[in-house]
Amino acid sequence: MERSTRQRTLIAGLLARAERPLSIAELLALGRAELPGLGQATVYRTVRELVESGELHAVEIPGAAITYERAHHHHHHFHCRRCERVYEVEGCPPGLTALTPAGFRLESHEVILHGLCAGCSA
Amino acid sequence: MERSTRQRTLIAGLLARAERPLSIAELLALGRAELPGLGQATVYRTVRELVESGELHAVEIPGAAITYERAHHHHHHFHCRRCERVYEVEGCPPGLTALTPAGFRLESHEVILHGLCAGCSA
DNA sequence: TCATTAATGATAATTAATTATCAATATCTA
DNA sequence: TAGATATTGATAATTAATTATCATTAATGA
Numbered sequence: 400m401e402r403s404t405r406q407r408t409l410i411a412g413l414l415a416r417a418e419r420p421l422s423i424a425e426l427l428a429l430g431r432a433e434l435p436g437l438g439q440a441t442v443y444r445t446v447r448e449l450v451e452s453g454e455l456h457a458v459e460i461p462g463a464a465i466t467y468e469r470a471h472h473h474h475h476h477f478h479c480r481r482c483e484r485v486y487e488v489e490g491c492p493p494g495l496t497a498l499t500p501a502g503f504r505l506e507s508h509e510v511i512l513h514g515l516c517a518g519c520s521a
Numbered sequence: 522m523e524r525s526t527r528q529r530t531l532i533a534g535l536l537a538r539a540e541r542p543l544s545i546a547e548l549l550a551l552g553r554a555e556l557p558g559l560g561q562a563t564v565y566r567t568v569r570e571l572v573e574s575g576e577l578h579a580v581e582i583p584g585a586a587i588t589y590e591r592a593h594h595h596h597h598h599f600h601c602r603r604c605e606r607v608y609e610v611e612g613c614p615p616g617l618t619a620l621t622p623a624g625f626r627l628e629s630h631e632v633i634l635h636g637l638c639a640g641c642s643a
Numbered sequence: 644t645c646a647t648t649a650a651t652g653a654t655a656a657t658t659a660a661t662t663a664t665c666a667a668t669a670t671c672t673a
Numbered sequence: 674t675a676g677a678t679a680t681t682g683a684t685a686a687t688t689a690a691t692t693a694t695c696a697t698t699a700a701t702g703a
Binding site: 525 | 661670
């Protein structure tokens with residue numbers, strides 16, 4: 400059966416508290432602040448389990464490390480070119496159907512904004 | 522000095538004629554149709570040179586192989602989930618500034634549409 | 644509390660994509 | 674046309690990310 404360990408509680412907690420998707424490296428660094436011995440393999444394992452159970456979503460952005468966020472309503476992302484962090488963005492641009500070529504069936508879409516986050520543009 | 526070889530001419534020609542971005546595997550397959558002995562390393566090498574010279578752009582789409590297209594005006598892409606091909610899409614959705622969080626500086630963006638292309642939805 | 648055994652962490656192994664190596668070949672200049 | 678050498682193609686090597694291995698540790702039920 401599955402056990403509730405300090406590591407799992409910690410990792411799930413970090414993702415629950417995070418206001419933005421986190422990478423494996425970020426989870427490992429944040430996790431080690433609270434649990435110094437935390438192993439990379441444990442982070443990978445735990446994240447994979449959470450993705451497989453549908454609790455987490457992978458956010459893949461070209462040029463950025465894969466990040467993970469709690470699964471929730473449709474939204475998009477902003478990638479800061481300076482601190483490399485990924486942020487969630489609310490809302491959806493209109494007019495995507497108009498971009499779709501004739502005869503194509505549009506099923507989903509993703510929008511990735513690039514630039515500087517508030518902290519890095521200050 | 523740089524030499525004009527059959528391989529380079531072929532690869533550049535394929536990309537010039539293509540109406541959509543091509544992956545290394547597609548370039549290799551298309552290339553071998555005309556030049557059976559074409560080596561994978563040559564495709565990689567030639568594509569890298571063309572990217573470095575600014576003639577080609579890499580198109581990175583999560584879940585799809587990296588594809589390459591001739592560098593030209595700003596546009597977006599459509600990824601077909603059935604044939605896995607990537608297509609160019611003209612135009613840009615409005616209202617991206619409205620999505621950008623306060624204090625963030627928007628510098629660029631990418632839009633990726635997913636679904637079925639004309640051939641695969643027929 | 645103790646015994647069972649799932650989970651952990653260090654590290655080796657794997658994977659997929661790309662690059663380096665190098666002998667053979669083809670291009671280009673004289 | 675011939676010689677110099679850039680390019681090619683087969684394959685080995687590399688790289689980065691992720692997964693497997695396994696002895697040790699720790700969570701849970703009796």
